[in-house]
Amino acid sequence: MADITRRERLRAETEREIRQRARALLIEHGREAVTLRAIARELGITAPALYRYYDSREHLLRQVCDDICADMAEGLAKDLSQLPEEDTLGRVFAVCRGFRRWALAHPEEFALVFASPKPALGFNPCDAVPPIRDQFGNIFMTVAGRVLSTHKLATPAEQDVPKELHDDLLVFRDALLETLASNGIAVSTEVLDLGTVYFMLRFWIRLYGQVALEVFGRSPLTTASLEPMFELMLRELATEVGLLT
Amino acid sequence: MADITRRERLRAETEREIRQRARALLIEHGREAVTLRAIARELGITAPALYRYYDSREHLLRQVCDDICADMAEGLAKDLSQLPEEDTLGRVFAVCRGFRRWALAHPEEFALVFASPKPALGFNPCDAVPPIRDQFGNIFMTVAGRVLSTHKLATPAEQDVPKELHDDLLVFRDALLETLASNGIAVSTEVLDLGTVYFMLRFWIRLYGQVALEVFGRSPLTTASLEPMFELMLRELATEVGLLT
DNA sequence: CAACATTAGTAAACACCGTTTACCCAGCTG
DNA sequence: CAGCTGGGTAAACGGTGTTTACTAATGTTG
Incomplete structure (x- = not known):
């Protein structure tokens, strides 16, 4: 049977x-x-x-969050499957663009998963924060990790990283290493130094920030899409660490 | 009587x-x-x-949004009153810091006013978007305008501004000039050129973005406040246009 | 196979919600 | 004083999440 x-x-x-x-x-x-x-x-x-x-509407909504994350992750994975493994930077950009496109196409879902005041959903939606453990975070960290394992980045020196963040950045780095390891990516702790982790945090803040602004329509521009600025931001960040010239 | x-x-x-x-x-x-x-x-x-x-709960909520904006604006104005008129850059920083502090202290209000999916409140909350016409936008633009009228900024050249944004940036500039004029600040159209307006947009995206990320707890850092990064962002943006060295 | 246990569904009820209706009555106005 | 206006009420309608007690079908076991 x-x-x-x-x-x-x-x-x-x-x-x-x-x-x-x-x-x-x-x-x-x-x-x-x-x-x-x-x-x-x-x-x-x-x-x-x-x-x-489901125990309650709250629990149901939480599960829906999971589904949403899984679906987005699936879409991103499909995008990635079109790109060669070697194009590590292109894959990072693809994930960022995919995240933005998904968010703009699914504003309500984005708001639910990525922009609910903390206790609004009982607890964290999809156990996502902190640190980023959801499926999107997983993909994002994976493609980023592949860049790290193949390129030497010109990341900030350790003394340029605010001291108040050191401890938390180290915690984040451990989570990062664990995620990468479980995805079969080996990155030495020398490569993933404090400056690199700090840069990844900066990257995420910029990425999330612009996407949220666009989704919630807080741009002072009436009609134009902010896609050009999104592209410039990606190039700017990549250039900053020497991945573009 | x-x-x-x-x-x-x-x-x-x-x-x-x-x-x-x-x-x-x-x-x-x-x-x-x-x-x-x-x-x-x-x-x-x-x-x-x-x-x-009130006609309905929706209308009441909209009015509450107005109150919230007004209250925050009042707080910002009080902060500003402690600073000398001449410290134009310091006043911009004060408004940015005040916005962040207020948002972190009032997450539910921030979510309601600044991060609701577009049609969630019947129409735009506090007629705020677009362009930024709410009281916060007013103050923000005013202190920024004062910088423009007293400093020569090293803003991007016109050819570095994405062409797709030109039209909307010009519309935004007109709104900006109107706001500044109604606050008694005269800024010539030569000073408020396309690159300058573009820079202000960039500034707002960064500002809003990091604040939203912090309010919604989407930082991968578990305990540390992102205030150091906020301060660095402000310095970075100011340095970019030559206001700091 | 018969008896039992588990389980997905039901209806009814409770307390709450936004909103509409009809009514009441204090206070102002002619 | 009469009458109108406007802030308040109670009652009701349809909607919500949730709990309770019950049913009927499925699965398990002696």
């Missing part, structure tokens, strides 16, 4: 459909429209039935 | 208290907790009574 019973298969199927409908509602009508009754209505059951699958 | 009748005075008073209570709920228990019934309960009336003051 199969390992999974008929019941288990059905359960997994409806569980999948629940989150799928929840996401559809989120995308089409915003966060507030993701209602247990609305979800239940769409799959022809009643709201309390959903409690057989 | 006074211009305002007794009734009008009472009305204005409860109106004020409504928004005050709404803000208290927002701060203490998050956006979802700002319910009409909770507000009414706190001032000892019933929920439908609120409809004598």
Whole structure:
């Protein structure tokens, strides 16, 4: 007999459909429209039935966050599959562009996963922060790590890194090394020195910052897309560490 | 007799208290907790009574946004009053630091006003975007304008500004000039050239971006504050245009 | 196979929500 | 004084998350 019973298969199927409908509602009508009754209505059951699958609406939303991250990560992975392994910098850029494109195309999902005030979702959405452990962070760190293992970066000297950040940067570095190791990327601690980790933090701040600004429409420009500035930012950061000239 | 009748005075008073209570709920228990019934309960009336003051919860929230902006602007103005008029750059830094400090101290309010997906509040919160017309934008642009009118900036050359942005930057410049004029600051169009406006946009993107990242806790650092990086960013941007060495 | 246990679903209820309606009554105005 | 205006009320409607008790179907076991 199969390992999974008929019941288990059905359960997994409806569980999948629940989150799928929840996401559809989120995308089409915003966060507030993701209602247990609305979800239940769409799959022809009643709201309390959903409690057989999730402890509460909060828990359901958290799982939806996971799905969202997984989906975005899948899209990014597909983008990456089109690029040669050797083009390490191109792959970093691809991930950054993919993140931006995804965020602009899915503003409600971005807001839910990446821009909710901390305790708004019970706890951290998708256990993402801190440090970045979600699937996006995973991909981002992986492609970045590949650059580190193949290029010598002109990163800031240790004495230029603010002392107040040293301890936390070292913690971050350990998480980074662990993530890279689990993805089969070996990076020596000499390569991943304090300045390099610091630069990665700077990179992420700039990346996240511009994307958030665009998603939330806080640009003072009325019509134009900020894509040119995004591209320039990428080039600027890459140039800063000598990856572009 | 006074211009305002007794009734009008009472009305204005409860109106004020409504928004005050709404803000208290927002701060203490998050956006979802700002319910009409909770507000009414706190001032000892019933929920439908609120409809004598606001058309709907949406409209009330919008007004609350205005209050929030006004309050922050007031705080910034107070900070500025401690600084000499001549220290134009110091005043810009003070506004940036004040914005960051306020945002970190009021994450729910920041999320509501500065990071809600576009149509989440019926329309734009506080008519703020685009272009930046809210009270914060006003102050920010004013102190920045004062720098422009007293310093020669080494801003990007016109050919270094992405062509796709030219039209929108010119629109933004007009709004900027109007704002500055209405605050008694005369800046010639030669000074406020395309490169300068472009730099201001870059400045705002960086500023908003890091603040949003900090408020939403998306830093991969577990405990340390990113204040040192904020300070470095300010110095970096100022150095870029020759305001610091 | 029969008996039992587990489980996905239900209906009903509770407390809360935004909003509308009809009504009341104090205070101002002619 | 009569009448209007406007801030308040209670009641109701349909919606929400969640709990409870129950049913019926599935899976397991003697």
